[in-house]
Every structure is written in C-alpha cells, then in structure tokens.
Amino acid sequence: MNRRRAVRDTYDRIAAHFASTREYAWPEVEAFLADRDVERAVGLDLGCGNCRHAQLLAESAGIERTIGLDVSRGLLETGRERARERGFDVALVQGDAAALPLADDSIDVAVYVATLHHLPTRAARLASLDELARVLVPDGRALVSAWSTAHDRFDETEGFDTTVEWTLPGGETVDRFYHIYDIAEFERDLAASDLELLEWELSSGNCYATVAGAEPGEA
Secondary structure (H helix, E strand, C coil): CCCHHHHHHHHHHHHHHHHCCCCCCCHHHHHHHCCEEEECCCEEEEECCCCCCHHHHHCCCCEEEEEEECCCCHHHHHHHHHHHHCCCCCCEEECCCCCCCCCCCCCCEEEEEECCCHHHCCCHHHHHHHHHHHEEEEEEEEEEEEEEEEEEEEECCCCCEEEEEEEEECEEEEEEEEEEEHHHHHHHHHHHHHEEEEEEEEEECCCEEEEEEECCCCC
C-alpha cells in the first residue's frame, strides 16, 4: 500500500476517537496567533484534524476567512461537527500537505502543527514545506511544529522513523507513523525548503519554527 495512503487510512479509522481527545488549542499556537497583526487575512490550518486550531484562527482578530485542510475525510467530518457546534466558519478541504490544492500567495497566516512528522518520506516533508512557502503571501507567517528527540519518551539523539500505537475503545491498537526529528535535522529541512526561518524554539518535546513565505522570484 502507498505509505501516504496508509497514513490517511489510519486517521480515517481512528478519526472519531482521536478527535474526542483533542479538545484544546496548544498554547504555542495561541501565542503565535496573538502576535499576528493582520487585516482581512486568510488563515490556513494545515493538517487541521478536528479544527481546534482552525477555530482559533477563525476567531482571531483580522482573519476574514479560514481554511482547514486535512488528508483524512474522517477527521474533516469531526472538524465540520465542531464548527457547527461552536459556531465558527471554516472552509474544509481534503488534500495532501505535499501537494496543496491552493493558489500561490493565497494565505496570510498558517498553522502547520503535529502533521509534518506524519509524512513518511523526507521528499514528502520537504515538498510540504515548499508548498507552504508557495501558498503564503510574501509577508505571510506560519508556525510549523514536529515531534523531536528532545521528548522525554525518546532516548535517540538523531532523527528516526517509528510507529506509535493508538488504542481505540475496546482495546484495539492502531499503529501511526511518525518521523521524529532531531533539532539540527529540523533546522536543515527548513533551510532546504523555500521557507524563510525567522525563529524557532523547543517546547514540550516539539520543535517549533516561525517561518515566512518565499519572496517573489526566490521559490
């Protein structure tokens, strides 16, 4: 089976239970959005899952339209239900993070958290970073995160591929693919992409980077 299709199928399978455990926005995302000063902006939650961060985007000052994109139709359905229950507007799109169905220079603010590490090859991860650069306006900003070897659960010091079990009600386990980044590797992949790295930090075992889109003619 195609490895990227396998990731999609995994999240379709666990979507409802997974979404029920993802209620609150991450504080790092809240801080990132609080620092943005935009008007009539378009926001993107890339790898939106149940839209907890899309909700934060939609309710942020200056953001006029919010897009939530995920490869999993099951997760998008949980996002649709959250938007209906919470009363926020989000345009939901099923798509591949490595081939975004979005126009160039169409996004002002993006959140790309806890998704990059699920892409099963470095080529796909780099393509997704390039795609993020492509859709960001030149002065747009995005927050990118990935799980790292700095997390307490890992003993490794270099990046590696692994699977992490998800336990469904009733006890059935489902393996989820992760690429666990080491810090230097995370910086290298960002540097190898069309994104401009502005700043980064380590928080709760995750690497976070604030990035800008490519300037015209640089991509």
